[in-house]
Structures are given as structure tokens and as C-alpha cells.
Amino acid sequence: MTTDTSTRTRTLSVGTLTRVEGEGALHVVMKDGLLESVELNIYEPPRFFEAFLRGRSYTEPPDLTARVCGICPVAYQVSACNAIEDACGVEVDPALVELRRLLYCGEWIHSHVLHIYLLHAPDFLGYPDAFALAQSERAVVERGLALKKAGNRLMEFIGGRAIHPINVRLGGFYSVPSGADMKAHTEELRRALDDALATVAWVGGFDFPDLEVDHEMLALTQPGRYAIENGTVARSVGPSFAVADFTDHVVESQLPHSTALHATLDGGRYITGPPARFTLNSSALSPIARQAASEAGLTGECRNPFRSIVVRAVEVVYAIEEALRIMDSYEPPPRPFVEVPARPGVGHGVSEAPRGLLYHRYRIDEDGSVAAATIIPPTSQNQGAIEADLAGAVSGNLSMDDAELTTLCEKIIRTYDPCISCSAHFLKLSVNRR
Amino acid sequence: MPPTLAVWKFASCDGCQLTLLDCEDELLTLAEEVKIAVFAEASSEMVGGPYDVSLVEGSITTKHDEQRIREIRGQSRVLVSIGACATAGGVQALRNFADVAEFASVVYAKPEYIDTLATSTPASAHVTVDYQLPGCPIDRGQLLDTLAALLIGRKPRVPAKTVCTECKNRGVTCVLVADGIPCLGPVTHAGCGALCPAHHRGCYGCFGPAATPNTAALIPVLRRDGMSEDGMERLFSTFNVTAFTAERNDR
Numbered sequence: 001m002t003t004d005t006s007t008r009t010r011t012l013s014v015g016t017l018t019r020v021e022g023e024g025a026l027h028v029v030m031k032d033g034l035l036e037s038v039e040l041n042i043y044e045p046p047r048f049f050e051a052f053l054r055g056r057s058y059t060e061p062p063d064l065t066a067r068v069c070g071i072c073p074v075a076y077q078v079s080a081c082n083a084i085e086d087a088c089g090v091e092v093d094p095a096l097v098e099l100r101r102l103l104y105c106g107e108w109i110h111s112h113v114l115h116i117y118l119l120h121a122p123d124f125l126g127y128p129d130a131f132a133l134a135q136s137e138r139a140v141v142e143r144g145l146a147l148k149k150a151g152n153r154l155m156e157f158i159g160g161r162a163i164h165p166i167n168v169r170l171g172g173f174y175s176v177p178s179g180a181d182m183k184a185h186t187e188e189l190r191r192a193l194d195d196a197l198a199t200v201a202w203v204g205g206f207d208f209p210d211l212e213v214d215h216e217m218l219a220l221t222q223p224g225r226y227a228i229e230n231g232t233v234a235r236s237v238g239p240s241f242a243v244a245d246f247t248d249h250v251v252e253s254q255l256p257h258s259t260a261l262h263a264t265l266d267g268g269r270y271i272t273g274p275p276a277r278f279t280l281n282s283s284a285l286s287p288i289a290r291q292a293a294s295e296a297g298l299t300g301e302c303r304n305p306f307r308s309i310v311v312r313a314v315e316v317v318y319a320i321e322e323a324l325r326i327m328d329s330y331e332p333p334p335r336p337f338v339e340v341p342a343r344p345g346v347g348h349g350v351s352e353a354p355r356g357l358l359y360h361r362y363r364i365d366e367d368g369s370v371a372a373a374t375i376i377p378p379t380s381q382n383q384g385a386i387e388a389d390l391a392g393a394v395s396g397n398l399s400m401d402d403a404e405l406t407t408l409c410e411k412i413i414r415t416y417d418p419c420i421s422c423s424a425h426f427l428k429l430s431v432n433r434r
Numbered sequence: 435m436p437p438t439l440a441v442w443k444f445a446s447c448d449g450c451q452l453t454l455l456d457c458e459d460e461l462l463t464l465a466e467e468v469k470i471a472v473f474a475e476a477s478s479e480m481v482g483g484p485y486d487v488s489l490v491e492g493s494i495t496t497k498h499d500e501q502r503i504r505e506i507r508g509q510s511r512v513l514v515s516i517g518a519c520a521t522a523g524g525v526q527a528l529r530n531f532a533d534v535a536e537f538a539s540v541v542y543a544k545p546e547y548i549d550t551l552a553t554s555t556p557a558s559a560h561v562t563v564d565y566q567l568p569g570c571p572i573d574r575g576q577l578l579d580t581l582a583a584l585l586i587g588r589k590p591r592v593p594a595k596t597v598c599t600e601c602k603n604r605g606v607t608c609v610l611v612a613d614g615i616p617c618l619g620p621v622t623h624a625g626c627g628a629l630c631p632a633h634h635r636g637c638y639g640c641f642g643p644a645a646t647p648n649t650a651a652l653i654p655v656l657r658r659d660g661m662s663e664d665g666m667e668r669l670f671s672t673f674n675v676t677a678f679t680a681e682r683n684d685r
Contacts, residue, residue: 054540129478
């Protein structure tokens, strides 16, 4: 603490960062009118998944790790399946991979629409929440809820339920839908496409603060289509690398101020998630999704975090179209799953969670038990970039009063749709001006 | 004045409070019938207590949370714990049967920064809980029924029957009898609507034990169907590990 009477110390606290999944804290220190440090505190009461996975059967991680996140359980199930199937040297039938992708489309729709309508849009329109927004624009919120429901119904149809689906297993599914059931659900989903396009137009008309960030971007890629349920690693600056080399490039470290682990890419800051996916893969979008993006002012790349809401809306359009494509060409697969016999070794699995790349690694023992598990969720990968964006915003807006600055910081954090429950608990914002 | 509703989070995945936002057809009506006073995941507005109904998600795993659950209880006329974490400690209660310091050293390079209790416990271990909704996650229908019941002043209906009962009601062929698939349906609390058997999968107990679960009768059947002793222990040791451990009658 300085004793210099000419310096000014101000502390500002906001109890809880709201409209994010989970809670955490932000600590900003300013000295003599200059920014000294920014720390995004993630106080997860740790749940120790990587510790209790040891000794479990190699068949269990899909169900167990789903419980890391109630918003994106399919991401955890699919990355876990990909990793363990890799360890066991099993290729899953293409038709079953398509069904996985279909279930994952449901999660993208539900999670993105939740974030767009219930968590993020109120920031642009000046409401504390979607309930207040509904009082003046009920039809808009109802459109969002109907769209979200379409995603949830798809997850329930393929996965059994929307939160922690029960139908996913190593090698595929416990049961697969009949052709007639698939057709019935196709009609239900087809109606959602108009709502999704209206959503892109709606969020495209929001007023976006000027902000350009230069973080490196990391996303999965697939030939000819937008990567969702698997892919190879692509990045905006450095050379690509194999999924098996992921932890040679992405290194997690622990800082005193956070119980989430911070990740760096070859030592540098980077982002994963919708803006990175769009920037690296926009040419692989469907024509309708690409046109919607272009009409909403998105072309080629997205470097303004505030515009991530537009990317999410575009990805909802894509997920619905992609789901319809899979459903329209569906033939019940000859078997619901491929046998995955245990084999000792190491496996790596990735997929694109709604919030970004989710990596799992497992080492399987001779007896089929998990010897070691590593999970790298999107939010820990984005944490460094969030802090950098906050530092930039604070430095550039020193004239704002504390309340305004706090609101701005909260809005920046929300653009990343951080899933702090993947790793966090209590977010308390304090600005220290010295 | 409409009744006030508060939603609180402790150690959890957010899935049970998300169930409230997943009530797409009822959410806006609910928001008209009650004042949503605290719901950090959905609203930036936070109104001080007291609250007519508090929904509590997640388990108690820090000293601070031990204090917080008491404060919430003090502010709440009716407290409902929702989901396996809040009613049984959740999957993170696997630490209760292990060395939490060793767990921390596996996940964190600097475990000394980690502030955690050695146990993960349900709200009911700390305060009086009025109603409990089981499940990992809870069932949307049970949540809505409970909120409706509290609004009109009747008792919520969360019958402690088994998944087996729901499975028979639904007319699903018994996977245990017909296919020899290990299934916890005979000892697991109802509420999911027999989802797993309907998908040709054995129940894995995510709603926790039903009233007086007869595991002593079930275990020989699981053994008959080829489950190893380790496999059976693991099956009971997931999202409701503490509740099954306490309620099993086979040992």
C-alpha cells in the first residue's frame, strides 16, 4: 500500500457477475491513473473430476464428465468418447458419427439461443434480464424460447434428455431412432429455421462498441463443413498441429488468483469459441448461413468480441440446417453402437463445445480402468484473452466512473459466454484506483 | 405483492437451475406469477430477502458456503434443494471417500491455493430443508409441479416410488428380465420417467435411492448378469454416492 497522499485509492465491488454460467470475480488495480493489473478470479469450489476419474472404468467418462457442465453436457460426452475410442483404436461407423453430430447440433441451438436471448441480448437493449425485456417485447422473447425449445427437443429426441443425455455411449448410442420418428421431428425443426434467420437479423441490428482484438484464434476444422463433433486443429497464425500433440502446444498453468487453469498456445494468448470458429471456417458454412452472416455485417472474420452474438446466431442457423440435412438423409444404422474393447494406451479427443474447443485426454490401464485424465475446457483457454480485453477496456476508458466501467467489464466478460461452472464459482468485481 | 423466488448456486454444473430456463412454455408465465428476486444466471437484478421460496442447487464444499447456506435458510420461508448435488452432495462427494489433499494435488500444480472442505455435503446436512427434488439433473415436470404447488399452497408431489414403477406404467419391456442388462431401476427414485430402460439402457441411479432400496435383493441379479464386484460398487458410486452408501441394505 502506498502512503503517498497524492495517490487515490478507490474500491468498487459488485457482488456477483450475473448472466453467466457460474460465478467469479474481477480485480482491477489502477495506480496514478494507469492500469496496473487485471485479474479474472475464478473461484470454483473444485469438484476434482480429473482426480476421481482415476480408477473408474474406461466406459464411464462420458456420463461422469457430462456433469462438468449442465449447459454443454454433449460436448463433454463427445470429447470423452472421441478420446477413449482413440485410445482403444476404434473407428465409429460414419452413420453413428452423423447422429452424434445431430445431437451436438441440438446442443449448439439450445446453448447459443440461451446465451443470445436470456443472457446476452439484455446488455445491448438496456435490460437487467430477459424477463424485463419480455415486458416490452414479449414476441421477441417468445421467439427465442421457441427456438431454444427446438434445440432442447432435438437433444431429448436423440439423447433422451436435454441436460445430461442418457443415450450416449462409447461407440455410439444405446438406441437409435426409427425412420418414421426422425421424419416427425424433422417437420418440428424445419419451423425453427425462420426464427433462427430472424434472430440473426435482430442481433445484427444491435449497436456494437468499437473494439478489435488481435488474439490468435484456435478452432477445429473439417473438410467441406463446419467442425462440430470432431476435427483437426486449425489456428490463425502459427502452424496447425495434430490433436495428439495438443498438450505440446496448449499448456495449462495455475495462477494464485484463480482455481481455473490458464491455458496458453505456444506461450501466447489465444481465443477459442464462436469468433475463432467463424474466422477460421466461415467458408465452410452453408450458403444460407453465410448469406445471413453477410447481411448482418459479418464477413470473413470476427475480431470484435461484442459481435460474437451475431456469430452465435449464424451458428444456430447453420446447426438447424445441418440437423435437417442429417435428418433428411437418415436411414436407421444397422447397429446402434460399435463395440469398444478396452486397450491400454493414451487417447486424445476434441470437439467444438458451444463455447469453444474442448480437449480430453485419457490414459487407459491394462485392466480397462482410467489411469489419468486431462480436461481442457474452453473457458480456461479464453481466460487470458478476457483479461487482456478487460485491461484494454479499462485503460481506454479511465474517464468513466466506477459504475460505468464495471458495467463495461461485465459486458466484455459476457461476450465470451464464459462457462464458469466448468471451472468457477464467485465473481466479485473490484476496481482499485490508487 | 407476488411471492418472491430466489435461485442459489453452490458447487454444481448449473444443470438444475438451467432446468428452470428450460421451461420454455412456462417461463414467462412464471415470471408474471412470481417476483424472481435472485437468479444470478438469468438476471442482473438482485433483490434482498426475505424470500418466499428459495431453490438451492449444488453442494456445500467450502467454509464460506457453509455460512452462506445458513444465511439463505434464514432468509427463506420455504427452501427446496434441487438435484443430486444439493440433495446428496453430487458426484463431487466422491472426495468424501478419498483424500481431498491428494485429489487437489492431482488437479492443481499449487494445491495450496485451493480452498476446499474435505467433504461435499447436501444442504440438509447444514440447515432444515423443506422439500427435495432428486435427480442429476432434476426433472422439469417435477420442478414445475413443485413451484405450482407452493404457489397455490398444496404439498408438492415427489413420490418416493421406484424407476421400476414408472417403467411398468410406461409399458417398457424390462431390460433386466428380458435382456439381462444390469439396471438400478428397482432401487432408484422415480422422476425421470424411466428414460434409460426406454432407450434400452439399464438405469444408472441418477435420481438416487428410492425409499428403503432393497439392494440386497438386486445385487445377486446384477451378479448373475455378469457385473463384477468392482463394477457394482462403481454403479452405486456416482452422482448420489453418499445417499446410496447410506441407504443400501446389502452390507
